[in-house]
Amino acid sequence: MKRLLPHPGLSAMLLIVWLLMANDVTIGGALLGGVFALVLPKFTQPFWPDRPRMRFGRAFLGYLAIVVLDIVVANFQVARLILFRRNRDLRARWLVIPIRLTTPEAITMLAGTISLTPGTISSDVSADGRFLLVHALDVGDEAAEIARIKTRYEARLQRIFA
Amino acid sequence: MSVLADIAIVALLLLGGGFALIGSWGLVRLPSTMERLHGPTKATTLGLGGLLLASVVYFQLRLGIWTAHELLISLFLFITAPISANMIAKVHLHRTRAGAATERDSIAGAPPRPGGEGDEGADWATFAAPQPGTPASTASD
Numbered sequence: 135m136k137r138l139l140p141h142p143g144l145s146a147m148l149l150i151v152w153l154l155m156a157n158d159v160t161i162g163g164a165l166l167g168g169v170f171a172l173v174l175p176k177f178t179q180p181f182w183p184d185r186p187r188m189r190f191g192r193a194f195l196g197y198l199a200i201v202v203l204d205i206v207v208a209n210f211q212v213a214r215l216i217l218f219r220r221n222r223d224l225r226a227r228w229l230v231i232p233i234r235l236t237t238p239e240a241i242t243m244l245a246g247t248i249s250l251t252p253g254t255i256s257s258d259v260s261a262d263g264r265f266l267l268v269h270a271l272d273v274g275d276e277a278a279e280i281a282r283i284k285t286r287y288e289a290r291l292q293r294i295f296a
Numbered sequence: 297m298s299v300l301a302d303i304a305i306v307a308l309l310l311l312g313g314g315f316a317l318i319g320s321w322g323l324v325r326l327p328s329t330m331e332r333l334h335g336p337t338k339a340t341t342l343g344l345g346g347l348l349l350a351s352v353v354y355f356q357l358r359l360g361i362w363t364a365h366e367l368l369i370s371l372f373l374f375i376t377a378p379i380s381a382n383m384i385a386k387v388h389l390h391r392t393r394a395g396a397a398t399e400r401d402s403i404a405g406a407p408p409r410p411g412g413e414g415d416e417g418a419d420w421a422t423f424a425a426p427q428p429g430t431p432a433s434t435a436s437d
Contacts, residue, residue, distance in 0.1 A: 149369075154364040164420070209315060209342035212334055216322035225332055228407040249378035250341065255333050257385035257407070258420045267407055269385065269421050271334045 138172070140179050143188065145171040186237040187294050193293045200286070204251040212253055215272055229254070229268040231280050240295040241266070247287050254270060254283070301357040305350050312346025319343055329388045335417045344373060389420055 137259055139145055152167030188194070215224070235241050245256035245266060253271040260267075273279045322335025348366035357362045389407070407420055 175402045212338040221327045246378040
């Protein structure tokens, strides 16, 4: 089983994306998607040296819901800043976030979430993988913003990648 | 029913178009590269989201076809938008370090060092290989 499906999550995603792309569930489409789902993970195996265990249960769905909600809120906040805040009143800051996540996949997800949510863009990760550099468009209290990112996103990701 | 559907479609189109416009306006008026990145990564996500939702509603209620392509477009957007923003930010960091940036620096100034001031260990935007045994390392051990 492990040799046939080295990366079950990737295989499932490829099959689903293929069926969505065809916009129709047919036997032929499912067969072709199934072939891709079997062959592609095997050929790209060297790119995934070690795969962290991920839980796709309640924690993952809850995380997705929070992120989608925050994206909507973020859009209104950033739109307000763009429209009504004068440039010299913007409190743009660099935030250095110490991270406790240990796998590249988890850190990538955290960085992507930060980029998509309220007024923050992740810019770089330090060479030892312990700090994330984040640019924030408008922050009053830096420590509170760092704490918010850590409790809201990182703590949930730690549970998903446990 | 068809009037209601039309109203929903128009509202979604206006919402999407409005946010896309605001995002582009942010790109023009914010003071420097790092601030400008915020416009297109945030405001445009909801802009595109509104337009895609309008497309789903239109095909579903007016033509009676169920489409899933919009889901895929938003999936690919969510994967690619943070990565391109990250790449632009990294290029900006490298250019300011090398003194090659002619545009104004971020109004936030220079980024603080990873381990706090006085830490000589690591810095942002270096070409150094990731240290072995850390999450950033891809070498198998």
